[in-house]
Structures are given as structure tokens and as C-alpha cells.
Amino acid sequence: xxxxxxxxxxxxxxxxxxxxxxxxxxxxxxxxxxxxxxxxxxxxxxxxxxxxxxxxxxxxxxxxxxxxxxxxxxxxxxxxxxxxxxxxxxxxxxxxxxxxxxxxxxxxxxxxxxxxxxxxxxxxxxxxxxxxxxxxxxxxxxxxxxxxxxxxxxxxxxxxxxxxxxxxxxxxxxxxxxxxxxxxxxxxxxxxxxxxxxxxxxxxxxxxxxxxxxxxxxxxxxxxxxxxxxxxxxxxxxxxxxxxxxxxxxxxxxxxxxxxxxxxxxxxxxxxxxxxxxxxxxxxxxxxxxxx
Amino acid sequence: xxxxxxxxxxxxxxxxxxxxxxxxxxxxxxxxxxxxxxxxxxxxxxxxxxxxxxxxxxxxxxxxxxxxxxxxxxxxxxxxxxxxxxxxxxxxxxxxxxxxxxxxxxxxxxxxxxxxxxxxxxxxxxxxxxxxxxxxxxxxxxxxxxxxxxxxxxxxxxxxxxxxxxxxxxxxxxxxxxxxxxxxxxxxxxxxxxxxxxxxxxxxxxxxxxxxxxxxxxxxxxxxxxxxxxxxxxxxxxxxxxxxxxxxxxxxxxxxxxxxxxxxxxxxxxxxxxxxxxxxxxxxxxxxxxxxxxxxxxxxxxxxx
Amino acid sequence: xxxxxxxxxxxxxxxxxxxxxxxxxxxxxxxxxxxxxxxxxxxxxxxxxxxxxxxxxxxxxxxxxxxxxxxxxxxxxxxxxxxxxxxxxxxxxxxxxxxxxxxxxxxxxxxxxxxxxxxxxxxxxxxxxxxxxxxxxxxxxxxxxxxxxxxxxxxxxxxxxxxxxxxxxxxxxxxxxxxxxxxxxxxxxxxxxxxxxxxxxxxxxxxxxxxxxxxxxxxxxxxxxxxxxxxxxxxxxxxxxxxxxxxxxxxxxxxxxxxxxxxxxxxxxxxxxxxxxxxxxxxxxxxxxxxxxxxxxxxxxxxxxxxxxxxxxxxxxxxxxxxx
Numbered sequence: 074x075x076x077x078x079x080x081x082x083x084x085x086x087x088x089x090x091x092x093x094x095x096x097x098x099x100x101x102x103x104x105x106x107x108x109x110x111x112x113x114x115x116x117x118x119x120x121x122x123x124x125x126x127x128x129x130x131x132x133x134x135x136x137x138x139x140x141x142x143x144x145x146x147x148x149x150x151x152x153x154x155x156x157x158x159x160x161x162x163x164x165x166x167x168x169x170x171x172x173x174x175x176x177x178x179x180x181x182x183x184x185x186x187x188x189x190x191x192x193x194x195x196x197x198x199x200x201x202x203x204x205x206x207x208x209x210x211x212x213x214x215x216x217x218x219x220x221x222x223x224x225x226x227x228x229x230x231x232x233x234x235x236x237x238x239x240x241x242x243x244x245x246x247x248x249x250x251x252x253x254x255x256x257x258x259x260x261x262x263x264x265x266x267x268x269x270x271x272x273x274x275x276x277x278x279x280x281x282x283x284x285x286x287x288x289x290x291x292x293x294x295x296x297x298x299x300x301x302x303x304x305x306x307x308x309x310x311x312x313x314x315x316x317x318x319x320x321x322x323x324x325x326x327x328x329x330x331x332x333x334x335x336x337x338x339x340x341x342x343x344x345x346x347x348x349x350x351x352x353x354x355x356x357x358x359x360x361x362x363x364x365x
Numbered sequence: 366x367x368x369x370x371x372x373x374x375x376x377x378x379x380x381x382x383x384x385x386x387x388x389x390x391x392x393x394x395x396x397x398x399x400x401x402x403x404x405x406x407x408x409x410x411x412x413x414x415x416x417x418x419x420x421x422x423x424x425x426x427x428x429x430x431x432x433x434x435x436x437x438x439x440x441x442x443x444x445x446x447x448x449x450x451x452x453x454x455x456x457x458x459x460x461x462x463x464x465x466x467x468x469x470x471x472x473x474x475x476x477x478x479x480x481x482x483x484x485x486x487x488x489x490x491x492x493x494x495x496x497x498x499x500x501x502x503x504x505x506x507x508x509x510x511x512x513x514x515x516x517x518x519x520x521x522x523x524x525x526x527x528x529x530x531x532x533x534x535x536x537x538x539x540x541x542x543x544x545x546x547x548x549x550x551x552x553x554x555x556x557x558x559x560x561x562x563x564x565x566x567x568x569x570x571x572x573x574x575x576x577x578x579x580x581x582x583x584x585x586x587x588x589x590x591x592x593x594x595x596x597x598x599x600x601x602x603x604x605x606x607x608x609x610x611x612x613x614x615x616x617x618x619x620x621x622x623x624x625x626x627x628x629x630x631x632x633x634x635x636x637x638x639x640x641x642x643x644x645x646x647x648x649x650x651x652x653x654x655x656x657x658x659x660x661x662x663x664x665x666x667x668x669x670x
Numbered sequence: 671x672x673x674x675x676x677x678x679x680x681x682x683x684x685x686x687x688x689x690x691x692x693x694x695x696x697x698x699x700x701x702x703x704x705x706x707x708x709x710x711x712x713x714x715x716x717x718x719x720x721x722x723x724x725x726x727x728x729x730x731x732x733x734x735x736x737x738x739x740x741x742x743x744x745x746x747x748x749x750x751x752x753x754x755x756x757x758x759x760x761x762x763x764x765x766x767x768x769x770x771x772x773x774x775x776x777x778x779x780x781x782x783x784x785x786x787x788x789x790x791x792x793x794x795x796x797x798x799x800x801x802x803x804x805x806x807x808x809x810x811x812x813x814x815x816x817x818x819x820x821x822x823x824x825x826x827x828x829x830x831x832x833x834x835x836x837x838x839x840x841x842x843x844x845x846x847x848x849x850x851x852x853x854x855x856x857x858x859x860x861x862x863x864x865x866x867x868x869x870x871x872x873x874x875x876x877x878x879x880x881x882x883x884x885x886x887x888x889x890x891x892x893x894x895x896x897x898x899x900x901x902x903x904x905x906x907x908x909x910x911x912x913x914x915x916x917x918x919x920x921x922x923x924x925x926x927x928x929x930x931x932x933x934x935x936x937x938x939x940x941x942x943x944x945x946x947x948x949x950x951x952x953x954x955x956x957x958x959x960x961x962x963x964x965x966x967x968x969x970x971x972x973x974x975x976x977x978x979x980x981x982x983x984x985x986x987x988x989x990x991x992x993x994x
Contacts, residue, residue, distance in 0.1 A: 201376075201379075201380070204376075204380050204650075205380050205383045205384050205387070207601075207649065208380050208381065208384045208604075208645075208646040208649040208650055209384050209387065209388070209642065209645075209646060210604075210605070210607075210642065210645045210646075212611050212612065213611055213623075213626050213630075213638075213641070213642060213645070214388065214642070216611065216626075216627065216630050217388075217630050217638055217642075220630045220631070220633070221633075293504070293505075297507050300507050300509075301507065301508070301509060301612050304507075304509050304612070305611070305612060305615060305627065307630070317507070317509075320507075320509065320510060320513070324513070327513060327516075327517060327521075328521060331517055334510070334513050334514075334517075335514075338506075338507065338510035338513070338514070341505075341507050341510065342502070342505045342506050342507065342510070343505070345504065345505040345507075346501060346502065346504075346505035349501055349504055349505060350501060353497075353501070566768065567763060567765055567768040567769045568768065568769055568770055568771040568772070570726055570763070570769070571763065571769045571770065571771070571831075572771070572783075573724075573726055573755075574724055574726060574755065574756060574760070574761040574763075575755075575756040575760075575782070575783035575834070576752070576754075576755040576756020576757050576783055576786065576787060576838075577756065577782065577783055577786060578786070581782075581786070585782075586771050586773075586774075589771075589773045589774075590771070590772070590773055663773065664772065664773060
């Protein structure tokens with residue numbers, strides 16, 4: 074019921090308001106750091122992430138006895154610098170997360186807007202399509218599609234984009250249905266505004282808070298899914314550094330070099346944790362009445 | 366009620382049907398099924414033979430309809446790879462997956478309900494914050510990473526539990542723990558939100574005004590109503606668990622439906638894959654339907670409509 | 671004999687300069703078998719007072735009280751309120767629609783606390799519930815016990831609430847606006863029921879309402895609250911025939927009185943709203959809306975009167991002249 078946020082007042086999302094939500098500041102700050110790291114990967118990374126060095130294989134990170142500052146996080150089974158691969162891996166995760174969710178967001182928002190605004194048969198159709206989508210096992214379908222079309226970043230983005238729109242559709246449909254009954258939409262209709270105008274200028278801007286919150290949740294989930302697909306060998310293909318793929322490649326060396334798994338694993342966990350935390354903070358900022 | 370039920374049933378059947386069409390056409394979109402089956406370096410006449418045997422040269426619609434007709438008669442076809450009826454394969458493996466799903470669900474509920482209630486009763490305090498932190502961390506840990514960590518600790522270092530297989534109940538402990546922890550956060554959040562909501566209700570105040578002890582107010586009056594949405598989530602998560610255990614079953618080499626699906630993807634074993642996707646879609650719609658019925662039982666207000 | 675004594679009760683939300691004082695230094699007592707009405711506008715703290723007595727305040731509220739006893743029991747101790755609540759002291763609420771749990775049948779909700787307090791068997795509790803439903807005038811009570819709240823009308827639900835409250839034979843019933851959410855005809859029935867029950871069972875009632883019209887029909891004594899504090903207290907005749915505080919007078923002017931109010935004449939209204947009592951509060955809270963307000967109203971306000979009739983106002987004499 075409280076999904077509708079009160080009308081925005083000046084300074085509603087100002088820094089002083091944001092400061093009151095520590096989870097948003099901490100989570101958002103962490104996400105920003107990782108994004109910067111991904112953007113400036115060529116500058117920051119100490120080595121070429123793809124350069125193999127057979128003589129320097131599985132060197133442990135610097136805090137181990139035989140580690141060295143040359144390779145701060147050590148090297149992998151092919152002698153590639155692990156820190157550089159980790160930094161470039163952030164690019165893959167973030168790009169796939171953002172790109173897939175952009176596609177999903179457009180599909181889900183359009184479906185949700187149409188169903189929620191028009192109701193009736195269109196709404197039944199939207200609900201039906203959403204139910205079908207929900208009945209399909211995401212991981213399995215994604216795996217199958219990647220298997221048929223071959224693994225690449227593009228395929229993963231498209232598959233996840235086509236599969237992850239359900240939450241957008243459900244939430245946007247419900248919220249649009251609420252907004253469509255409000256007086257200012259009625260008055261816009263009465264004034265003869267076109268449906269397209271009403272949907273894009275009157276309804277959509279009011280959905281922005283919800284969209285942002287769902288997008289953060291879905292980006293985190295898409296990043297985890299990419300990692301899982303790549304881990305199973307049906308996602309991003311070697312030698313591209315993807316965190317899921319790095320864990321998969323290191324699996325065989327798990328017993329002696331567990332850090333090969335722990336480092337990308339913790340990197341994934343940190344990124345997803347930061348995004349979810351920022352998402353929680355955003356939700357609190359947007360609808361303070363929902364806080365417990 | 367009967368009309369409502371039959372309407373819902375009809376819709377469920379339709380959903381499953383469309384899901385199967387989607388899965389079917391998705392897998393056939395790329396035409397080289399036959400060459401994939403024959404393997405690399407197959408002679409053209411072998412490929413032609415495969416195409417003829419499996420009827421892959423017929424139009425997609427015809428292929429689908431003939432498959433659907435067989436399915437309706439209980440014939441899910443024959444696995445390309447295992448060379449045995451798909452129905453037998455699935456029946457042999459579904460047990461493991463159901464055990465795993467139920468075990469993980471029990472673990473998740475045993476964790477999520479107490480933690481969620483605790484977080485709600487003490488909402489805003491440090492107890493609440495710790496519970497929320499646990500849930501955030503659970504959401505952030507990739508399930509396969511958690512699985513490898515558990516294997517490292519309990520199977521390799523401590524040697525308490527086996528790392529792979531499905532011979533005894535001990536083989537199910539690590540996979541169930543992994544999946545259970547993985548699905549705990551959404552339940553915990555829902556229980557917490559539902560409890561905060563329920564605890565603010567007038568009837569909870571009435572129960573306290575009647576002089577009932579605090580634990581009775583929380584466990585009987587508030588929890589009962591907070592659990593209504595949890596039932597729906599159980600249905601959804603159980604469906605996801607049965608379909609989503611692909612990753613975990615593969616890591617632990619637990620021979621269930623997910624592992625079978627993973628293998629059949631690798632072998633382009635379309636009859637198996639189609640059957641599994643159809644089965645999972647049916648399981649999902651049935652579970653959602655069941656959840657609605659259970660909700661009607663929990664919340665008497667819903668019984669009338 | 672005095673049943674309930676409340677001494678200097680305060681309820682605050684928050685602390686320091688932004689603290690909201692919902693109830694300020696409120697003292698009153700209730701004698702056995704009498705009806706005390708606490709009356710005031712919405713937001714004057716009367717509901718908070720009732721919740722504070724029952725120790726049911728929301729967690730963000732802070733209660734402080736110099737003393738509060740029910741008979742021999744000290745209600746400020748956790749053990750004290752636990753022994754009394756729902757047993758000797760029961761409560762009914764404003765919203766019968768939401769005050770009953772939708773998930774359980776009426777019978778279950780009526781008997782659970784009775785079983786807890788008295789240790790009765792379920793069968794005995796059921797018999798007691800049927801007896802109580804009869805008492806509040808509900809037909810075919812056996813059938814009702816198995817029904818769910820949503821199957822009953824608002825008036826019936828409030829009767830069930832009353833029956834439920836009476837299960838343990840309480841000495842005191844706190845009724846927080848029990849008729850506000852009901853239709854006027856049902857209102858009258860519930861009111862009659864309460865009065866009737868009180869006569870037969872000899873229970874004391876704290877009746878909380880914003881409706882002075884109801885007060886005249888049910889009260890023995892009246893406490894008039896304004897902005898969290900008591901402005902006047904007296905028995906019903908004193909309050910209605912000789913109101914001494916300007917706020918009480920204004921309230922009474924707002925009720926149409928058959929025979930007294932002239933046809934076509936304007937009913938009284940009180941300009942403005944109850945001010946929120948935030949931060950450091952001093953002086954008379956009513957001065958912002960009071961026609962008699964002077965600079966002195968910002969200072970210490972004396973309490974006048976002796977015996978049962980007391981009022982808190984600077985202008986003792988002015989008002990006496992104004993009252994005819």
C-alpha cells in the first residue's frame with residue numbers, strides 16, 4: 074500500500090538526507106570504488122591479465138611466506154597475475170550486470186506499464202506471460218541457450234536480459250495500477266493527453282524510485298548468475314577473466330591453493346553485498362515509512 | 366470455490382503448455398542438433414541417418430505436436446545419450462532432488478523463521494541489525510563458492526562428510542546446507558517484514574491486553590498472520606530449488622534432476638531437457654496453486670471468495 | 671473504595687528539545703464500580719493514557735509515573751502489571767474490525783486468556799464463553815464460537831470484545847472509544863449494554879471518548895484532558911452544570927442540547943487545533959485558543975477547587991462570573 078512515495082519535495086534526495094542512511098553511504102561507496110576500479114582497469118592493473126608465465130605458476134599472495142610484491146594476489150595455474158585478472162574481472166561482472174538488467178528493465182517496465190495502466194485483457198495477458206516466465210527455471214534455460222548458441226559475454230547478457238524482467242513487470246504493474254487511479258492521471262486523460270504522453274511523462278517518472286530499487290536487486294542477482302554460468306563452463310569463455318570462471322578454473326587446485334578460489338569468491342561476495350546494501354539504503358531513503 | 370479452482374487449473378495447464386513450447390522452440394532454434402548429436406567429425410550420411418531417425422527434418426510445429434502427443438500418453442521419448450526412456454531416467458533421479466529440496470527448505474525455514482521473528486521483535490536494535498547482516502551476507506555469497514568452502518572445511522580438512530555422491534544421508538548434508546543457507550535470506554526478510562507488520566496490528570494489542578504472555582502473543586497471534594506470505598514463497602522457492610539445484614548438484618555430483626539436466630545440456634540431449642523443463646514448469650504451477658489453497662486455510666478471510 | 675490510583679503519569683515520545691509530551695503529569699483515581707470518563711479532543715493523550723495504564727504503549731513511547739496501584743498491586747513493577755492485565759483489568763478498543771485476530775475463531779480467542787489466567791479446562795472455558803456471550807446479548811452463542819471475526823458485523827464484534835474482556839470477571843474495564851467506529855444505533859446499544867453490565871456485575875469502567883454527549887449518559891465522574899494534561903475533574907453534574915475551565919465550557923457549547931440550543935442558532939466551535947506539546951512546555955496549553963488568555967497564562971497555573979471538583983486555570987473569578 075505504501076509503495077507510492079510521497080511527492081518529491083526539494084532536497085528530498087539531497088546529501089543530508091542520504092547521510093542519514095549509513096547502509097546507502099557504505100554500500101554505495103563500495104560500489105563506486107569497484108566501478109572506478111573496473112573503469113580504470115588498464116591504469117590500475119599491474120600486469121596484463123592475459124599474459125601467461127609458465128615459470129611463475131600458482132605463486133601465493135604476498136601475505137604467504139613465499140609470496141612476493143611482484144604479484145600481490147599471486148598468480149594462477151597459468152602464471153597470470155591474479156590481481157590484474159581480478160581487476161579486469163570486475164569489468165565483466167559489472168558490464169553483464171548493468172547490460173542484462175537494462176534489457177530486462179525495459180521489457181519488464183513496458184509490460185508492467187501496459188498491464189497496470191490498461192487493465193482488463195491486456196493486464197490478463199501480461200500476468201499470463203509473467204506466470205509463464207516464472208514457471209521456466211532460469212538457470213536451466215540460460216544454460217541450455219548458452220549451450221546451443223555458444224558462450225560469450227553478449228549471449229550471457231541477452232539471455233539474462235530476456236529472463237530477468239519478471240520482478241520489474243510485477244512491481245511496475247502493481248504500482249502503475251495504483252497511479253492510474255489517481256486524480257492527476259484522470260485530469261490528464263480528461264485534458265486529452267495521449268496515452269503515450271501520459272505513460273511516459275506522467276506515470277513513468279513516478280516509478281523511478283521503484284525502478285532504481287529493483288534494478289539494484291536484479292544487478293546483484295544477474296552478477297551472481299553470470300558467475301554461476303561461467304563457473305559451470307557455460308557462460309563467459311576463457312581466457313576472459315570472469316570471477317566465476319576464475320573459481321571454476323581454480324577448482325582443480327583447490328586443495329593446495331585455496332586462495333585461488335577464495336579471492337574471486339570474496340570479490341564476488343563483496344560486490345554483491347555492496348550492491349544489496351546500497352539497495353537496502355535506497356529503499357529506506359525512498360520509502361521511509363516502510364522501515365521497521 | 367470449485368469454479369475458481371477449475372479456472373486456476375485451466376490457467377496452470379495453459380502456462381505449462383506455453384512454457385514447454387518456449388523451451389522446445391528455444392532448443393530447436395539452432396538447426397545443427399543432428400551434427401551436435403553425431404559428434405565432431407561425423408560423416409554426412411551419419412548425420413542424415415540421425416535426422417531421419419529422430420524426424421528432425423520435419424517442420425518445428427509438427428515435431429512439437431508429435432512430441433506433445435507422446436507426452437500426453439506418458440511417453441517422454443528416449444534419451445539421445447543414455448539410450449533409455451526419458452521417463453525412467455527422470456523417475457530414477459527425481460527422488461534425490463526432492464530430498465535435497467525438502468532438506469534445504471527445512472534448513473532455511475529453521476533458520477529464517479526464528480531469525481526473522483527475533484529481528485522483528487527487536488526491530489531497530491542491534492539484534493535486528495545482526496539478523497539483517499546475516500541475511501545480506503547470505504544473499505551475497507555465491508552458492509557455488511559457499512559449496513567449495515564447505516567442501517574444503519568439512520570434506521577435505523576435517524574429513525567429516527563426503528564431498529560428492531548420493532549414497533547415504535551424509536552425502537546430502539553439505540548440498541542441503543549450501544542451498545538452505547542460500548535461500549534463507551528471502552525467507553528471513555519476508556518473516557521479518559510480516560512480523561513487524563503483524564506486531565503493529567490491533568489484534569496483537571488485544572492479545573497483550575488479555576494478559577497473554579509475550580511469547581504466546583508473538584508465536585500464536587502475530588506469527589500465524591506473518592506466515593501467510595511465507596507459504597507463497599515456499600512454493601516459489603521449492604520450484605526454484607528443484608530447478609535451481611543444477612549448480613549445487615553438479616558440484617557435489619549428486620545424481621538428481623539438476624545434474625541430469627546439466628549433463629543433458631552438455632550432450633544436447635533434447636528429449637531429456639524438454640521433459641525436465643516441462644516437468645519443472647508443471648511443478649511450479651502446481652506448487653503455486655497449492656500455496657493458494659494453503660493460504661486459504663491459514664487466512665479464513667480468503668475462504669469465502 | 672479506590673480501585674485504581676494513577677499518580678503523575680507522563681508519556682513521552684523522543685527525548686530532549688524535540689520530545690513530544692503526549693501525557694503530562696496526569697493523576698486520577700477510579701473507585702470500585704464507578705464510571706470515569708476521560709474526555710478530550712483527538713490527540714489530547716487520552717488513548718495514550720489508557721495504553722499506559724495497561725502497559726501497552728508502543729515501544730518508542732516512554733512512560734514515567736510516580737505511582738500506580740490497582741487495589742494492593744503495584745502496577746509499576748513488571749510482575750504487578752502481568753498479574754493484573756487481562757485478569758482484574760481488561761480493555762476494549764475503538765476498532766472492533768481489527769481488534770480481533772482474523773486467523774482464529776471467536777471461541778479460541780475468548781477462551782485462551784481465560785485458560786491462561788484461571789487454569790480452567792477447555793470445556794469449562796467454553797461454557798464460560800457461552801455464558802458471557804449470552805451476557806452481552808448475542809443469540810445462539812454456541813454457533814458464534816466457531817465463527818471467524820470477518821463473519822460478524824461491527825456491532826457484534828464489539829459485543830464479542832466486551833464478552834471476551836469480561837471472561838475473567840475483571841474489576842476494571844478500560845473502554846477506549848468503544849463506540850466511535852460504530853453506527854449511531856449500534857452505538858446506543860453498546861452504551862446501554864455497558865451501563866447494564868456495570869450495574870449487574872459491579873465493575874468499574876474507564877470510558878475514553880471525545881464525545882461529551884456520551885459522557886453525560888454514562889459517566890459518574892469526568893476528567894477533561896487537554897494537550898496531555900488534566901484541565902478539569904469533577905462528577906458529572908459538576909462538569910455539566912458548572913464547568914469552570916474555559917476549555918470544558920467550550921466543549922459543552924459544542925454539543926446541541928434539546929431545549930437549550932435555539933433552533934437555527936450557531937453551535938459553538940473552538941478555533942484552532944490542539945497544539946503539539948513538543949520540547950519544553952510551560953503555562954496553560956489552552957491559552958493559544960482561549961478567549962480569556964492573558965500574559966499570566968504563560969506562568970504557573972494554580973489548581974482550584976476542593977473535594978471532587980477541581981480545575982486548572984488562572985482565571986477563577988472571571989469564569990465564575992461568566993457562568994450562569
